[in-house]
Amino acid sequence: MHTSTLVNPVITLWIAASLTFLFYFIAGRNAKLAPAGIQNLAEMIIGFFKDEVASMLGENSSKWLPFILALFTFILIGNLLGLIPGLGAPTSNINVTAGLAIVIFLLTHFMGIMEHGLIKYLRSFIPEGIPLPIVFFLIPIELVSQLARPFSLAVRLFANMFAGHTVAITLITLIFFFKSYLIVPFPIIGNLAVSLFEIFAALIQAYIFTFLATLYISSAIEGEH
């Protein structure tokens, strides 16, 4: 599939990663007891994720909080870069979101095996006291549902970001279809509305990706299936 960005996604990825680092670096450099400015914003984000997301991981929550926050901020900044003309969101490229989802997939099962051991982790997918013939049906079902998770994570983020870009391009292309100055106000107002919705979608999708990643990791660690 063709890319919808002018700048190479690798460059925008590095911009997003540097901005993520700079945001928390500047916020924590001169930390004061009474927060103000960027420190206030960072503390608000950290407090929200500590209470709402990391608490799913139980006693391990403070260990996982930096990873969760880095994931959220990186995806959010990546999504918001798409609103800057000429840059384009790295997350509107399927390879970037697939890479993120594969990292989450590998991490989930790695943590599950680390926590329970390989045999006990594999056994935790099958509930206790089930007759043997049904187990042979359960294995493919469980396999598909595990493999569908990274796929849906990747496609959800990619499709949301890609759809915003596509709608914006389609609205601009209307000018070339109609070849008239009278149509110009419509794409301008339409693009303004789409861009406002994109800010909202960027926040929601970054939150949902982080939320689901944490949910998968916590279910692997606690062994609830």
Next chain:
Amino acid sequence: MENALGAGLAIGLAALGTGLGIGILAAKAMEGIARQPEQAGVIRTSMIIAIAFVEAIALYALVVSLIMVSK
């Protein structure tokens, strides 16, 4: 020609299901808010997150239909 027809059907049918889903979600959330107005903030937040899940299904179909058109 067949590609365009299939792409239109793909996104159209997905939009039908998604519209129904979001409609039911919003209606139930409004019932909840009407029943307990003091919980409006919590209900609105979880409604928006649930809508984003439903909306993603239509966007899967959008990607499929764009692939169908571009072939």
